[in-house]
Amino acid sequence: MPILLKRKNGEITPFRNAEYISAFYFIPKSILDKCGEEINSISRNPRKLLQDRRAIEIIESDLFKLVIIDAYAFMVWPFMGLGAKREIYSGYEPSWRYAHAASIWIKGMEDEGIIPKSQEILKSTNVDEDLGYISEEEISETFTWLVPKIMAKHNMNEVIAVAAEYRCFEDFDYRKSRQKIDFYRK
Secondary structure (H helix, E strand, O other): OOOEEEOOOOOEEEOOOHHHHHHHOOOOHHHHHHHOHHHHOOOOOHHHHOOOHHHHHHHOOHHHHHHHHHHHHHHHHHHOOOOOOHHHEOOOOHHHHHHOOHHHHHHHHHHOOOOOOHHHHHHOOOOOOOOOOOOHHHHHHHHHHHHHHHHHHOOHHHHHHHHHHOOOHHHEOOOOOHHHHHHHHO
16 A cells, blocks of 8 residues: 655645665665765654655655665675676676566565565654664675575576576676676687
8 A cells, every 4th residue: 555645735645665765774874875965865764754845855756766776786686696796787687687676675575574664664653763774784694594585485596597598698788797708708
């Protein structure tokens, strides 16, 4: 069920990208610091967030969704067991696309009880304090067991293995890489 907001003109409409709010609070400060001042201006207090029109505009923007997607891809890639840097792959490669499917990772975290659903955190009456930042160590501990579990649930190891077996030049980024050179040599 979508979260509804009352707009300035009195109209009640769905709060766009609200499903990513609890996931936003799970991103470490070290990553958010690289995302710019606009994203970092979003309140760490869910109650204040709903009263700040500027923060709501930022959350409803495409920039916010892109930050969530890129941040989660950055966080999960090291735990996917691929070894190679994600930059060598193009956006067509299955492992790259899977890493950038933030909704899969967020749903898995919600199912495991790691993060609450955004509706819960925004509707909760006792959340009147600023939420702290999660540490990179906690991310590492969590994603060490969570990422392989989610990948197994979606049979992604098999998909990635088949993609590796049937590589094509479109799987790689336009820049040179050892993996791309090895592919051409085969």
